[in-house]
Amino acid sequence: MTRLTSAVRVSALVRRVHNAGGSAMVLAKGDAMAGAILILLLDRGERPRFRERGLGVEGQLIESGPRDADSQTASDYWRRRRERDPDLWVVEVDVADGERFADETIAAG
Template identity: 80%
Template sequence: MSRLTSAMRVSALVRRVNAVGGSAMVLARGDPMSGAILILFLDRGERPRFGERGLGEDGRLIESGPRGADSQTVQAYWQRRRDRDPDLWVVEVDVAEGERFADETIATG
């Protein structure tokens, strides 16, 4: 069974979110094959929170980083993460139920 690459997972998430009228964009490209994926979730530009593909018990995204912080704190967080891990993908998703889209697209498989 073939494994989906990080680039394929990110591309699928961006397409799905944009197809339902949301907004998704890649803020930083990581390793196309196996880079970790950090997702910045927004709800109409508000309530920033982060999730990432991890080893959660049920295979879903795990929460990480600051929640509800100002835009400077949010940007500083993902940039620090990226400085430590240049293979990290960073994706911004602004859509209702963004976590559901990410769970179905990024966390599975």
């Protein structure tokens, strides 16, 4: 079975969010083939929170990063992660039910 590359998954997520009327942008490009993907979820520019592929109970993405962060704390977090892992993709998503978009696009397969 062929696995989708990280670049294809990120591109699909951005396209789906835009098609739903939301905003999505790649903040940092990682390894195109197999880089990890960290998603910064926003709600109308507020309430930053993170999701990434991990060992969720039902295959969903796991929450990571600081809880109840402000935008500066969230930015500092993903920048520190990139310093340790330059292959990491960081994608900002601002759309209603962003967790669902992330789970369906990034966690699948």
